[in-house]
Amino acid sequence: MRYAKPETAAEAVRLLAAEPGIARVLAGGTDLLVQQRAGLVEPDLLVDIKHIAGLRAIVPEAGGFRIGAAVSGAELGEHPGVRALWPGVVEGFELIGSTQVQGRATMAGNLCNGSPAADSVPALVAAGAMARIAGPDGERDCPVLELPQGPGRVALTRGEIITSILLPARPPRSGDAYLRFTPRSEMDIGVASAAVNLTLDAAGRVVAARVVLGAVAPTVRLVAPAAAAVIGTTLDDAALAALAATCAQACSPIDDKRGTIAFRTEVAGVLARRAAVIAYARAGGRK
């Protein structure tokens, strides 16, 4: 295996595109190196993107923030601006692994690993985040929602890398939240998860909503009927019940060593409802 440390995105793209064998991007390595050590992947080339100028920066942009692909969970968590604007995105990312993993893991890495239970992806999709991608044909922006294609697969072509993720600006009276279910209080892969992003009007009625589920389908799932169930309401019990029901219907999970189909379906609805209540409060709504 060869290890490369390009200093520009273009150099990284060239190395990846030119590699005949198996090439992988190394950011935090907290998924990739586990898979390599377990013999699940034997890369011929690792391209470490942590030395590319700008990829470790968090830069305000258009009222939101552009987060470099090599920013670690610990660094993101310590940024007051992002924490204040998108608390749900930050708490989703901070739930990944231990303090030690937070010192290395990146959002782009979590996204590109392609796990249906990736903790940072539901809140990113709920936030309408955009991934900036550098590739052989130049740069493009793509909604995070469109990247996951199934377990272990993302919609990046050969040689493409994510260089940053843009968290957009938000209208006033907005709030987001992320919850996941794990048997232990830390260290587990999410059995089910839900992110909710709400915007309210002055009277506390929901005017905009995005409800996204994780670990209950081959990819993250944006549940339009769930959003419809709360828009126009002040998140009363009926709206919350409808939210939970629509989420449960949107699930197509599997039975595995972490959870059952029945459990994931039921708990996804519970988590969506609870996350909505938190997001509503963060948006200034009073229950």
Next chain:
Amino acid sequence: MVTVTIWGSLRALTDGRATLEVEASTFKQLLDRLVRDYPGLRPQIERGVSLAVDGRIYREAWFTPIKPDSEVVLMPYMTGG
């Protein structure tokens, strides 16, 4: 004469008796005579047994004295973890 209580599943090898009378004054004498009187017990005793004498458990201690009025209970060999 010593009265030895044996555990339930051994009764199949001692014509159904739960207690046996044996003339013995030490651990080894007692085991030898048990095997002599009830040959069916030999495999278990050779695999190893413990002996509780007046509530105190001995493992493979041949010369442990046994008084006629002692409470003597045969037990499987003890292991731990």
Next chain:
Amino acid sequence: MKTIHVAATVNGDAVEFVCAPEESLLDVLRNRLGLTGAKEGCGSGDCGACSITLNGRLVCSCLVLAAEAEGAEIGTVEGLARNDALHPLQQAFIDHAALQCGICTPGILVAAKALLERNPDPSESEIRYWLAGNLCRCTGYDKIVRAVQAAARKMRAA
């Protein structure tokens, strides 16, 4: 198979080594630099026994390639004490019987030190969630949390 030359700093001392591209920093620390304080409990970032600091950031050294350590500042358990003066955490772990077999102790000490540098007065819950990535199978964590609190008190008073 081309090896990589790396220069880095470990516990304040300059070190140089060669390593295979896929070799982990943990394997280099233990097998090439003779620093066996960091332990491999799982090799997958799930137990924390290999915890070190990399440029001040608490990480699992089994999930860092040695090649990534070029120019980095590395802190291991062997660097906690100043010559023969134990760090307050080390002394507290002995005084409070916060270890039994001790295999998790190096990782937990490095993690606890990183915590106290950020938060000199952590609550029980903050200590427990910060150390959630450091598995201990012997103690049930009770005395570990008490030892960290005791060391934090002592360091605040110092």
Next chain:
Amino acid sequence: MMALDQNGKRIFKVVGTRPPRPDGIDKVTGRALYGADVAAPGMLVGRILRSPHAHAEIVAIDTSAAVALEGVKAVVTGTDFAPQADPTLRDIQENCMARGKALYDGHAVAAVAATTAAIARAALKLIKVSYKPLPHVTDVDQAMRAEAPVVQAGRALESVPAGTPDNVTHRCEFGHGDLAAGFARADLIVTRSFTTAATHQGYIEPHACLASMTADGKGDLWCCTQGQFNVRTICAALLGIEASQLRVTASEIGGGFGGKTSVFIEPVALALARRAGRPVKIVMTRDEVFRATGPTVSTSIDVRIGVTKAGRITAGEAELRYSGGAFACPTVELGAQAAFAAYDLEAVRTIGWNVLTNRPKEAAFRAPGAPAAIYAVECVIDEACQRLGLDPLEVRLINAARKGTRSSYGPTFDDIGLLATLNAAKAHPHYRAPLAPGQGRGLSAGFWFNFGGNTCVSLNVNTDGTVGVTEGNPDIGGSRAAISQMAAEELGIPYDKVRTMIADTASLGYNDVTDGSRVTFAVGLATIKAAQDAIRKMCARAAKIWGIDPDAVEWVDGAAVPAGPNAGKFPPMTLAEIAALSFKTGGPIAGHHEFNADGAGVSFGVHLCDVEVDPETGATRVLRYTVFQDAGRAVHPSYVEGQMQGGAAQGIGWALNEEYIYGSDGRLQNPGFLDYRVPVASDLPMIETVILEIPNPGHPYGVRGVGETSIVPPLAAVSNAVSRAIGVRMNRLPMSPPRVLAAIDAKG
């Protein structure tokens, strides 16, 4: 002579204090050397090829390509080990390296030693094993059926009735009294069935060893183990060499809990080292530890009890079906004896079966066999209390075994601490603290036999007045401190004048494994007797110096003194003074004691557990936990508390999240710390401890073993708490959230 208090009880100066442990500084500075921390010149890396099949015939193993690979120095398979006549050794050998059949996913089939880890890994890929997969069975109840695939034929002992399916290897039965009469007198009969999944000891240090063999057949083995003498006995037999030719040194051990009382990689490393003529180091990966070391038994249990309205248990009956994996396993005998051990019953019977499955060979895990059996009994008793509206603690007090109780496993109890432990729990504020809705409190008693075993100690008096204690039992939980305390106490010198070290197998007589909670009891007892041996010799030296009869000299407060006025007026001669003169007065002074210790005292525990269950997700959170346990005499209270807290944490993990999950393909699905979920720091509350001291008559200081009992009560304490919190009796471990939520939903 020792100081006595007003009612004749001994006053201890060192025992009962909390001194720093001798190995503490090495462990907090990273200097302590564990199994994987040593290397040797010319050392090769050993790796093991393991079966991907749960059950398969090994038709052929072609190692030619591996042998030819540049950098490979040795390759071994099952045929490289001496065949064993003794069935126990034969099973161990076959478990270390398959012979003709792969019996479980992860079973070792071949091993290589090479100059680098990368070459060793590549060599494993070049070994061509042709398997003929066979039908497999991993569930204990299914394995007991006649039509089940046979894991090994012809392993049934004489206790198994003829015509029983082949996988059944053991049958045992314990108990006394007339069951029918007992059940006839009951106002309520509760019957329930339980299953518990296999769990792993979960020690954070994977097995590791460094082996070397010289051309003339002398072996040296460094390894993390609970018993280096036992390792020597087994490895010598498997390698076909004499015990004196093999020296085994125990490294510091990174946790064992019974899982390092056997061997897995050590004979393989020695065989490779002998073949290669160079040292070989093998370190297991975590995946290998889970797939191929010694998890607990998996169990299926039926329990029935009869109870009067007043809460008196009139009859108790249990049938235990255990599987100790692919090899014969007697652990069910211990479970069957322990099941009702805490109770004074007129009529009790437990029947136990062991059944072979395509799973790894069981190793002990802290009170082997007892946790599952006692869990089932304590759950049924708690259900009876609920249905009769009785206080669960009162019902335990009514039925508790006490001095004179005929135990369910045969012998009559001497002084035991269960009543005192129950009363301590009853008096503790935890038992009456208020509970909120969705919360539940569970209680369970627990027990372990403890035992003594073969033990040797030598105690050397140095000329500077310090004392070195050499013993043979690896110290996992702080026993070196406790042993130094007992030596200091008996000799009458300060704790820091004593240093306890653990010897390799060439430096001390044979010592049984560190297990059975025996070390502080048996090694402590041998240390006290070795100290008395040294004291007799020191008194004789003083007598010679004073020119009086040795019987006229006594030992008081660390010094020889004339035994009475007519013995003569001489100032006390301290240990240090006698030691300084020792060369001139007859030579070095040392005390020794070698024996097969008996007189170990049982240790009872009672645990209280409060939980909160989220009714919408089935998640259980442990809010409060208190452990009450009889230690007889707590030599080093901090480490007694540590055993109580550690056992509770392991028991909580066993109750809530830990399990071996096998797929339909017979392969282990969660061989790692991600999905084999041991409790993390943020899962647990502080664990309060209350130590009771009901002295064990079998030990001069009253010491009882404490290491194992503490894992027994949590299974039922947590289960009873969850059952009461959700209003549904839970009967399966672990109580993972999907199972708890399904139980809540089913309740409607």
